[in-house]
Amino acid sequence: MVIHTYQIRLHDTDAAGVIYFASILRIAHEVFERFMGDSGLELGQLLDTVPYLLPIVHAEADFIAPIKLGLRLHVQFSIKKVGVSSFTTRYEFMAPTGQRVATAELVHAAIDRPSGLKTTLPEPLVQALKPHLEV
Amino acid sequence: MVIHTYQIRLHDTDAAGVIYFASILRIAHEVFERFMGDSGLELGQLLDTVPYLLPIVHAEADFIAPIKLGLRLHVQFSIKKVGVSSFTTRYEFMAPTGQRVATAELVHAAIDRPSGLKTTLPEPLVQALKPHLEV
Amino acid sequence: MVIHTYQIRLHDTDAAGVIYFASILRIAHEVFERFMGDSGLELGQLLDTVPYLLPIVHAEADFIAPIKLGLRLHVQFSIKKVGVSSFTTRYEFMAPTGQRVATAELVHAAIDRPSGLKTTLPEPLVQALKPHLEV
Amino acid sequence: MVIHTYQIRLHDTDAAGVIYFASILRIAHEVFERFMGDSGLELGQLLDTVPYLLPIVHAEADFIAPIKLGLRLHVQFSIKKVGVSSFTTRYEFMAPTGQRVATAELVHAAIDRPSGLKTTLPEPLVQALKPHLEV
Numbered sequence: 001m002v003i004h005t006y007q008i009r010l011h012d013t014d015a016a017g018v019i020y021f022a023s024i025l026r027i028a029h030e031v032f033e034r035f036m037g038d039s040g041l042e043l044g045q046l047l048d049t050v051p052y053l054l055p056i057v058h059a060e061a062d063f064i065a066p067i068k069l070g071l072r073l074h075v076q077f078s079i080k081k082v083g084v085s086s087f088t089t090r091y092e093f094m095a096p097t098g099q100r101v102a103t104a105e106l107v108h109a110a111i112d113r114p115s116g117l118k119t120t121l122p123e124p125l126v127q128a129l130k131p132h133l134e135v
Numbered sequence: 136m137v138i139h140t141y142q143i144r145l146h147d148t149d150a151a152g153v154i155y156f157a158s159i160l161r162i163a164h165e166v167f168e169r170f171m172g173d174s175g176l177e178l179g180q181l182l183d184t185v186p187y188l189l190p191i192v193h194a195e196a197d198f199i200a201p202i203k204l205g206l207r208l209h210v211q212f213s214i215k216k217v218g219v220s221s222f223t224t225r226y227e228f229m230a231p232t233g234q235r236v237a238t239a240e241l242v243h244a245a246i247d248r249p250s251g252l253k254t255t256l257p258e259p260l261v262q263a264l265k266p267h268l269e270v
Numbered sequence: 271m272v273i274h275t276y277q278i279r280l281h282d283t284d285a286a287g288v289i290y291f292a293s294i295l296r297i298a299h300e301v302f303e304r305f306m307g308d309s310g311l312e313l314g315q316l317l318d319t320v321p322y323l324l325p326i327v328h329a330e331a332d333f334i335a336p337i338k339l340g341l342r343l344h345v346q347f348s349i350k351k352v353g354v355s356s357f358t359t360r361y362e363f364m365a366p367t368g369q370r371v372a373t374a375e376l377v378h379a380a381i382d383r384p385s386g387l388k389t390t391l392p393e394p395l396v397q398a399l400k401p402h403l404e405v
Numbered sequence: 406m407v408i409h410t411y412q413i414r415l416h417d418t419d420a421a422g423v424i425y426f427a428s429i430l431r432i433a434h435e436v437f438e439r440f441m442g443d444s445g446l447e448l449g450q451l452l453d454t455v456p457y458l459l460p461i462v463h464a465e466a467d468f469i470a471p472i473k474l475g476l477r478l479h480v481q482f483s484i485k486k487v488g489v490s491s492f493t494t495r496y497e498f499m500a501p502t503g504q505r506v507a508t509a510e511l512v513h514a515a516i517d518r519p520s521g522l523k524t525t526l527p528e529p530l531v532q533a534l535k536p537h538l539e540v
Contacts, residue, residue, distance in 0.1 A: 009438055010448060011292070011431050013285035015182060015339045020281055021191040021241075022160040026416050029157070033414055037475070043415060044475025047150060056156040060195035066251075069285045070442070070449025106156075116201075144303055145313060146296050146425055150418035150474045157416070161281050168279055172340070178280060179340025204420045205307070205314025285452060291461040291511075292430040299427070317420060326426040330465035336521075376426075386471075 001132060002038075004031045004075045008067060019067040025059055028091040028104040031075050039128035051113050052122060057086065058107035065101040072096055079132040085110050085118045087129055136267060137173075139166045139210045143202060154202040160194055163226040163239040166210050174263035186248050187257060192221065193242035200236040207231055214267040220245050220253045222264055271402060272308075274301045274345045278337060289337040295329055298361040298374040301345050309398035321383050322392060327356065328377035335371040342366055349402045355380050355388045357399055406537060407443075407482045409436045413474055424472040430464055433496040433509040436480050444533035456518050457527060462491065463512035470506040477501055484537040490515050490523045492534055 006027050014020040033043055046054075067073070073093045080088040086109040093102040112119040121129075147158040168178055181189075202208070208228045215223040221244040228237040247254040256264075282293040303313055316324075337343070343363045350358040356379040363372040382389040391399075417428040438448055451459075472478070478498045485493040491514040498507040517524040526534075 007442075008449070009435050010284045010286070011290055011434065014280045015179075015283035015285070015287050016188055016190065016280070017285050017287075018190070021194055022157045022164070022281070025157040025160065025194070029416065030414050037412075042475045044150075044413070044473060047474060053151055055151065055153070055198065055201075057198050058196070059156055059160070061193070063190065063192050066190075068449055069452060070447045142307075143314070144300050145419045145421070146299065146427070148420035149415045150420070150422050151415070152420050152422075155416055164281065165279050172277075177340045179278070179338060182339060203314060204317060205312045285449075286458055286460065288460070291464055292427045292434070295427040295430065295464070314420075323421055325421065325423070325468065325471075327468050328466070329426055329430070331463070333460065333462050336460075 002035060002077045004034055004077060006030070006073045006075060008069055008071045008073065010069060013069050017068070021061070021063065024061050024063070024067070024093065024102050025104055025106070027073070027075070027093075028061070028089075028106060031077050031091060032089055032106065035077055036128070041125060041128060050122070052119055053111045053113055054108045055111060056106050057109045059105070061102060061104040063102050065095070065099060067093070067101050071101075073101070077132070078134050079129045080105065080134055082121065082126060082129050082133060085120055087121060090134070137170060137212045139169055139212060141165070141208045141210055143204055143206045143208065145204060148204050152203070156196070156198065159196050159198070159202070159228065159237050160239055160241075162208070162210070162228075163196070163224075163241060164191075166212050166226060167224055167241065170212055171263070176260060176263055185257070187254055188246045188248055189243045190246060191241050192244045194240070196237060196239040198237050200230070200234060202228070202236050206236075208236070212267070213269050214264045215240065215269055217256065217261060217264050217268060220255055222256060225269070272305060272347045274304055274347060276300070276343045276345055278339055278341045278343065280339060283339050287338070291331070291333065294331050294333070294337070294363065294372050295374055295376070297343070297345070297363075298331070298359075298376060301347050301361060302359055302376065305347055306398070311395060311398055320392070322389055323381045323383055324378045325381060326376050327379045329375070331372060331374040333372050335365070335369060337363070337371050343371070347402070348404050349399045350375065350404055352391065352396060352399050352403060355390055357391060360404070407440060409439055409480045409482060411435070411478045411480055413472060413476045413478065415474060418474050422473070426466070426468065429466050429468070429472070429498065429507050430509055430511075432478070432480070432498075433466070433494075433511060434461075436482050436496060437494055437511065440482055441533070446530065446533055455527070457524055458516045458518055459513045460516060461511050462514045464510070466507060466509040468507050470500070470504060472498070472506050476506075478506070482537070483539050484534045485510065485539055487526065487531060487534050487538060490525055492526060495539070
């Protein structure tokens with residue numbers, strides 16, 4: 001598990017006064033990007049240098065309590081599953097009080113760029129993901 | 136079932152060359168807003184006039200095929216479930232070829248604004264939703 | 271001049287209850303994309319087929335009156351200037367009452383993709399823009 | 406002058422492979438929100454507690470060089486002008502090489518919430534802004 005922080009910005013909110021729901025999934029992906037960068041696998045570099053993509057094939061989120069402008073979220077990031085050609089990341093969003101306010105899961109597949117077909121997860125990625133597998 | 140159309144805009148895409156995954160959930164919600172407007176329940180008016188909110192408590196999406204800039208989506212909107220205090224909307228995104236490229240579901244709960252607690256779905260909303268229930 | 275319409279969606283707004291300022295520039299660009307499509311110059315096709323890009327080198331917007339969720343904007347699109355290697359588009363956002371609520375301008379430059387340098391505006395683009403030049 | 410950092414995320418980019426232009430204005434506003442928080446004027450708290458709003462009445466940005474996914478921007482934040490009822494913030498975006506890749510300016514007005522009319526800038530805000538005035 002890795003913990004990141006994120007403070008809710010005006011852009012994340014909507015006229016109902018709280019977070020716009022899809023923003024939580026964008027924030028989850030930002031946490032994933034930070035994790036990848038910390039693992040030596042910056043997405044920007046991957047796009048330029050490797051023959052695979054890691055598109056999201058499934059995304060979901062649950063909303064438990066209102067998330068207001070300025071709230072400082074603690075995001076617990078973990079890996080739920082590492083499969084042959086896909087992996088599942090999990091995000092728990094906690095308020096400073098410790099209350100869980102939302103959760104999210106993203107499933108990424110490894111796609112071979114030339115063919116557009118599923119491919120096995122590259123070994124450096126598997127090595128980066130495995131230490132964070134939930135037990 | 137109601138069918139809406141949406142053409143993928145530059146803002147919806149990312150540097151991987153296709154739709155940014157969370158955009159599909161935003162597009163789903165735009166279709167919901169159009170449905171509500173067509174049903175005489177404009178979200179902007181509701182925010183100003185009714186004592187309830189309809190926040191999303193669960194959202195999910197599946198991605199089946201790449202969705203590129205400029206693609207004209209046909210979005211089939213239907214109601215999957217109408218419960219006591221929540222309802223589930225479903226979205227099927229089709230390419231002009233008829234291929235299904237993505238699906239999404241959003242679960243909205245009715246929340247009493249003064250108390251912040253769940254409340255029963257307002258009758259005008261139930262009347263708007265029921266004709267579009269999947270069978 | 272071409273007139274497009276756009277209804278403000280929840281995603282466009284923020285917790286202050288009105289449009290998030292940068293959304294007006296995104297909406298302007300969506301109007302530009304519609305104009306280009308109507309002119310036979312779909313951005314998605316251009317990206318795949320032509321050796322130039324049309325990045326924005328300057329953007330600005332003025333906000334005159336609050337823009338609320340659900341407001342149906344009429345967007346007057348015109349061309350302010352066609353230069354050698356750049357052009358300026360202009361957007362006037364009107365409420366249904368006729369009140370002007372915001373304006374925006376976007377300056378696009380033509381960039382040769384192989385070299386990354388400025389290039390002359392392609393002739394088909396000039397032909398599409400000129401009929402909409404302000405007088 | 407205050408320097409903040411921001412790394413370009415996938416969500417900030419578009420299918421042309423670089424930053425979506427309006428993202429630079431959103432990033433500018435995030436830097437403003439951080440500045441306000443550091444000054445004891447969190448936007449989320451202001452929305453709940455003060456009788457004024459600080460909407461943007463003018464926004465502009467210039468783009469000097471391509472901004473790619475993963476780029477770590479240094480953002481130099483300064484105050485260009487403090488007027489009676491409005492103020493202008495300025496943002497210079499630098500690559501790690503020191504190259505200036507974009508600039509932005511945002512003009513905020515102080516609006517009295519009950520009346521919706523312009524009002525004088527609150528004194529605590531003036532005190533927070535003045536030390537960062539450009540000379």
